[in-house]
Amino acid sequence: MAGSTEGSEKTQPKSSAKTTAKQGDKTAAKSTVTQPQLGFIGMCRWAWTQLTTMRVALILLLILALAAIPGSLLPQRIQDPGRVNTFLENNGAWGQFLDTIQMFDVYSSVWFSAIYLLLMISLIGCIIPRTKQHWKAMRSSPPKAPRRLSRMPGYAAFTSAQADAETREDADEAFLDAAEARLKKSGYRINRQSDHIAAERGYLRETGNLVFHIALLMATLTMAIGSLFGYEGQRILVEGETFSNSLVSYDSFEPGSYYDADNLPDFRLKLDSFTSTFDDQAAGNQFGQPRTFDAKVTTTADGTTESHVLKVNEPVRVGGVGVYLTGNGYAPEVTVRDAKGDIVQSGPQVFIPDGGDPGYTSEGVIKVPDSAGTQMGFVGVFLPTAAQNENGELISSFAELRNPYLVMSGYTGDLGLDSGIPQSVYSLDAENMTEMTDESGNPLVIQLAEGETQKLPNGGSVTFDGVKKYIAVDISQDPTQALMLISAILVLAGLGLSLFIPRRRVWVRIKNGDAEVAALARGEDPLVERAVDDLVKDLRDPEPDEDEHGDDDER
Amino acid sequence: MDVNTDLAMWSNQLIISAMIVYAVAMIFYAFDLFGARELKTSEAEVATSAKTSTVRRTNRKTATTAVLNRPGDDDSATVKSSRKNKHRGARIGTSLLVLAMLLHVGGVLTRALSVARVPWGNMMEYVLTATAITVIVFLVVLTKKDVRYLGTFVSGGVLLCLGLAITVFYTPAAKLIPALDSYWIAIHVPIAILSTSLLYISAILAVFQILKSVHETKDPKWLRFLHRLPSSTDLERISYRIAAVGFITWTFTLIAGAIWAEVAWSRYWGWDSKEIWTFVVWVIYAAYLHARATRGWGPTKVAVLNLIGIASVIFNFTVVNMYFNGLHSYSGLD
Structure with missing residues (x-):
């Protein structure tokens, strides 16, 4: 335990850790006299005594700090499973080895858990005798x-x-x-x-010290409980779309072990419109940086309908659930017609922006499973403000919709949707497909400005009708947040008392x-x-x- | 968008002026610290401390500080003259430091005004503000305790950081990105800045403490310049106190950051690389506070923990911000 005892443990024999240590030594010594071996209980007692000493607590703290570091150096599954897979693909046996020792799940790994559990036990072993002692001191x-x-x-x-x-x-x-x-x-x-x-x-000094440490325990426990009883889900919503809170509506859903996913709170949330503005005034690398992300949403819960503006730092809370704005992008509206001129695909298609590009160059696919005869697929890039760079390449020079442009390649064949293997809606498996070609046999390049239509070699056509915006939201529930806040406040208050009184x-x-x-x-x-x-x-x-x-x- | 580029330019000018004054201040401080190396003074110190050892206090600390302040001792002329000139460099250094601080604060304020928001929206602004706060913290500590011996490293460190800020970290004045546009930026970040400043000053004291304890035990020639400094025990105590305050403010930073994270990212803790390192820093300083109360951990060893602590703070700010993947990518750099 830190705080009020600095120095006191060194100088004052009354300090608890030392006392416990001494008592422990004595008992250990006694048991060696009566019986030559410590025995199981003796061993336990010895281990307990060791664990509750300040020296061991200190070593555990230092190990904890060290053990937390790999999680920042290696990709973690809790953050980005995709990056973990990429790492595993690129690193072969080394990656496998790291995975075996749970380096991609550091914070739920056996070794990390062992360290903080030992630390918590050590803490309890320190808090109990000191609380007793403090209780006595306060009454004498x-x-x-x-x-x-x-x-x-x-x-x-x-x-x-x-x-x-x-x-x-x-x-x-x-x-x-x-x-x-x-x-x-x-x-x-x-x-x-x-x-x-x-x-x-x-006396408040020691009280604060004890409160600080107990609150730390509380916070750790709360964190563990929160992950069991809460859930987190993601969903992408295009302008005009409505989300109704049920399992099927989520793009991804991760419930805690004890979360009852059948009893999701009932509410609906409609994205009316989304406004994003970007900086076209600033100089240097600040040019093109985002300035506002405002999503106008309408929520319906318990028969009441409310309008909200959902922003990055202003979640909408409805039905005990928080809805957080975590991403946004463009969904070009594309109509695909077959050779007969019938519409086989239309509506907005979500394109994912390249995270590193301030111009929001976005990638996406359009899958057309319903076309008569063979299926069609398109892979392409959406440029909100198309321009040419020095090398004459098409790029997006700005993230707002100033010159929206769609560049795609087309494929015909089998999309593989019936193979039973789940596939991402954002990628196209072109293994069983052939790329469309123009008259001269070169790969077909579909280039469309807003409102334009291009004929396809199979007689069909692609029309770029317009662009809608979409938002990505996290929807989550953590029933323990209030308890966590209380623990945090107690940690701070206890710490203040223990260091300043x-x-x-x-x-x-x-x-x-x-x-x-x-x-x-x-x-x-x-x-x-x-x-x-x-x-x-x-x-x-x-x-x-x-x-x-x-x-x-x-x- | 309404960014006042004139004011932003003024800000840059003021920062550069402040840097020049910091440089001169650093030179004066350095002369004061390393320059006056009369061995006689340290002999005199021994003599006077023998005299003053009978003061009514049994406290060693008071005895040694009393040596420095006692007027009218009849020692040799050299000592007298050195005492007369004593700390002239430091006095000039402090005056210059105040001037530089005013220019510096002016630079920070004009920057804030130019963009009509808090002046810590990217790495450059964070450094501008953090260095200003460091100097202010140092000047505040100066009113309570004569720690002018730190001046060289305060002005030097600030100068180095400002140099990085206007080159490597340079970011044109602009509005905030939506992720930072929250009132929590006015709570979480300034306390983080204050913590950094406090922990930095504590760390310089820890360095002096280690050197001073070498000076006290082995007395090598190259450390003679430390003779006027307080005892290593004293240095340790000041260093500890400042670090303790820094630990509390760091704890607050962590908690406020967690609350903000819940608002912005739907969870209060997600082991983002910045969160990891904030936690690592917190644990290291917790270990530091514990080490002080642990048998078998001498003051030098404890001071080393303090230095590991500041190293992790700096790592957290530089490497984690610039090279690690994470949600805290607000460096303003590409």
């Missing part, structure tokens, strides 16, 4: 003054000038009264003895007018000497400060 009075106060880190001696008292004894008594009042005012707990006062303050003992002793003031910091306390100085100043000549303090116990 501050320990009497040691004989030689001058050994304390803060110490001052002076002669008390209580001249108006009748006798020496009265004067000493009055002095202690004043000291008691002064210390009480500063929040000290008082133990009055015949010739001295023992006082202690700052000074815990110190103060003794004030007087004998025949010879006064002594001493203070001992328990844990880090930069102001322990100042505390002695202030106390001496107040006790030496109480008059000037009287009004300030409002003391009325002077006679």
